[in-house]
Amino acid sequence: MTPLIFVTGGVVSSLGKGIAAASLAAILEARGLSVTLMKLDPYINVDPGTMSPFQHGEVYVTDDGAETDLDLGHYERFVRTRLGGKNSVTTGKIYEAVIRKERRGDYLGATVQVIPHITDEIKRVIDEATRGFDVALVEIGGTVGDIESLPFLEAIRQLRVERGPTHCLFMHLTLVPYIKAAGEIKTKPTQHSVKELRSIGIQADVLLCRSEQPLPEGERRKIALFTNVPERAVISAVDVEVIYELPLWLQQQGLDEIVVEQLHLQARPANLAEWEATVAAVRHPRDSVDVAIVGKYVEHKDAYKSLGEALRHGGIRQATRVNLHWIDSERVEAEGAAALLGNVDAILVPGGFGKRGFEGKVLAARYAREHGVPYFGICYGMHAAVVEFARNVAGLAGADSSENDTRTPHPVIALITEWTTASGSVERRSEDSNLGGTMRLGAQECRLAPGTLVREMYAQDVIRERHRHRYEFNNTYQQQFADLGLVMAGKSMDGLLVEIIELPPQQHPWFLGCQFHPEFTSTPRDGHPLFIGFVRAAREHKLLREAPRLAAEHVA
Known part of the structure; x- marks a missing residue:
């Protein structure tokens, strides 16, 4: 016993x-x-x-x-x-x-x-x-x-x-x-x-x-x-x-x-x-960064408990204090991304469900892409990045996730059954479908594409991470987006599902979205490759932002 x-x-x-x-x-x-x-x-x-x-x-x-x-x-x-x-x-x-x-x-x-x-x-x-x-x-x-x-x-x-x-x-x-x-x-x-x-x-x-x-x-x-x-x-x-x-x-x-x-x-x-x-690294940081978390449950931070801890773990591994700025995505819709995100070193959009606040997440992804701010989209945050890319880079007006708009002309994020059938035709979800029936839950393996940012951070070809979602990247748009520079950096082992997207370094210094939840496997003693890389990118962006001021102070 x-x-x-x-x-x-x-x-x-x-x-x-x-x-x-x-x-x-x-x-x-x-x-x-x-x-x-x-x-x-x-x-x-x-x-x-x-x-x-x-x-x-x-x-x-x-x-x-x-x-x-x-x-x-x-x-x-x-x-x-x-x-x-x-x-x-x-x-x-x-x-x-x-x-x-x-x-x-x-x-x-x-x-x-x-x-x-x-x-x-x-x-x-x-x-x-x-x-x-x-x-x-x-x-x-x-x-x-x-x-x-x-x-x-x-x-x-x-x-x-x-x-x-x-x-x-x-x-x-x-x-x-x-x-x-x-x-x-x-x-x-x-x-x-x-x-x-x-x-x-x-x-x-x-x-x-x-x-x-x-x-x-x-x-x-x-x-x-x-x-x-x-x-x-x-x-x-x-x-x-x-x-x-x-x-x-x-x-x-x-x-x-x-x-x-x-x-x-x-x-x-x-x-x-x-x-x-671990405690010494937290108590005596050598640097600090400001990270914005753009979500819809920010008034109740326990909804993102593992996420907040994982960000801090990423800082512990490099003696960096991570200051978290919780920003309601509906505020981004009302006040604009520049007003709320203009002074942060990195932007993270976490997982979630439902239409409320989604457009604010899309605006956050756009601001990060257009201004070179490190961006990390997790699950729904990856969906927001894909929708933003579809609308503003691929020029697909009305592009959306079918979770939020079942009548969108471009369901770039959708249930698997909406874009994969025996005949290869597209099948649209009905309003009364059983959402719970398609939930992907638990740890699954993902193969990383060589030469990608995510492959460099993990330093291995196959990873295992935990999922909790229903909707996927719609493969119908995969080639079109790839031609415009969006990198399909990780896929399920059968090659069917896109698990990670990123922008190449010539387009953006650090822009990544993943379908899984890496925060669930982060620990204070070990950290997690993606959060360590994200915090490092935030530090580098901070140095770039501060360079003009430091140069002026040096001249003075």
């Missing part, structure tokens, strides 16, 4: 359970242990794939094509283990599986109930996802006291009884607020949260106390006394300036040693040299 660490939260949501779990996992991995992580979410949706980014944030896509909670992105950025659909479980998935079994007759006519049937299914999926590792961390979504989380909490209570304290550890994350008016740190919310946890039969072994400043010894002793937790296991989880510093902070307080001792893990001393180097 794989030893399990259950991570719960109390008082309020958004305390950072995912980051805390990922940070502990990073320390345990640095001690030579094989680690996996898992998220149990209490919502009834089967997965977050159809949920609004404004409500749920980013939909993180795994290698095997699962649409999961954004916390899986935190996990994969902190540990080397690659996760999959089995590592993200919702109440919807659990009930769906139980109802399917009931319909098959697996329960032999028994009355199906939360206990034992739902809790047994929860225990089963935990065992399936964590089997074969030295240790596993399982995060329970929501907060203690939520009615939705009760089946998950009951299941992990049962696991502790069945497996014992040497195979199950409870780590509870809670809030210790600082009341500015009184000038005091208050421990009462933590006391009540632990009391709520104990009322359902779970005694915390470790407390992570989220606070703005380190906990004084007096408050730690008080929390330990009132929560029945050893004082050394009351850990101060402060607001760190650099998120990748948290593993160092937790390790300094001995959190990993507590875990290793209780679970009887055979582990070497932690080697956190990579994390120390």
Whole structure:
């Protein structure tokens, strides 16, 4: 049985359970242990794939094509283990599986109930996802006291009884607020949260106390006394300036040693040299660049969580601070690209769905192409670049994506079935077609064309990246655009689908669009070739922009 660490939260949501779990996992991995992580979410949706980014944030896509909670992105950025659909479980998935079994007759006519049937299914999926590792961390979504989380909490209570304290550890994350008016740190919310946890039969072994400043010894002793937790296991989880510093902070307080001792893990001393180097690069940059992200969910930055981190990772690899400027694409439509993008060093247009704000993305792509500003279009951002090229270089009036205009005379971006049929004729999508039926999800291989910018950055012929989209580059226009200079820099292994487009260096210093989402495979310790190249191009563009000013200052 794989030893399990259950991570719960109390008082309020958004305390950072995912980051805390990922940070502990990073320390345990640095001690030579094989680690996996898992998220149990209490919502009834089967997965977050159809949920609004404004409500749920980013939909993180795994290698095997699962649409999961954004916390899986935190996990994969902190540990080397690659996760999959089995590592993200919702109440919807659990009930769906139980109802399917009931319909098959697996329960032999028994009355199906939360206990034992739902809790047994929860225990089963935990065992399936964590089997074969030295240790596993399982995060329970929501907060203690939520009615939705009760089946998950009951299941992990049962696991502790069945497996014992040497195979199950409870780590509870809670809030210790600082009341500015009184000038005091208050421990009462933590006391009540632990009391709520104990009322359902779970005694915390470790407390992570989220606070703005380190906990004084007096408050730690008080929390330990009132929560029945050893004082050394009351850990101060402060607001760190650099998120990748948290593993160092937790390790300094001995959190990993507590875990290793209780679970009887055979582990070497932690080697956190990579994390120390990462934090040093963030804290002491030699340069900085300004990158505009032109999207439609910019008011809710969690919708682009992996993207923002990947851009920063690209800067870490070259000691460059990446300043992110979030720009609503509808503002670009209203105010013009020059007014909003004239002072940035690079422009990125991320993925997305729907017509709202799309024309602003097209304007951003045009501004970047015409003014030599490095441009990176991801998924929908590639579509915007292709539509812009079609309209303003190829002269195809009304060119568009059929996702936004089913009657466009030039559907340069379209569903595969719109431009590929047995007879080779074009078949147009009807208004009531099933959009979900054509979604490409998960990691797929792509062959890079020799002599291209993208081939130089990856330094390999075949790459593997994760997809989440329905619409593709319409091959009907491939030769026409290639004759005008658009380079088809990467294609699917069967040669059918254009996965990467770019402009040649004689036309633009750095202009690239990719159909996949490279942000999902970027990590702070390694970065990603495309983001590293993009940030480097931004630095070079910044030098060109500043050259006249520097020359004038030199003359003066």
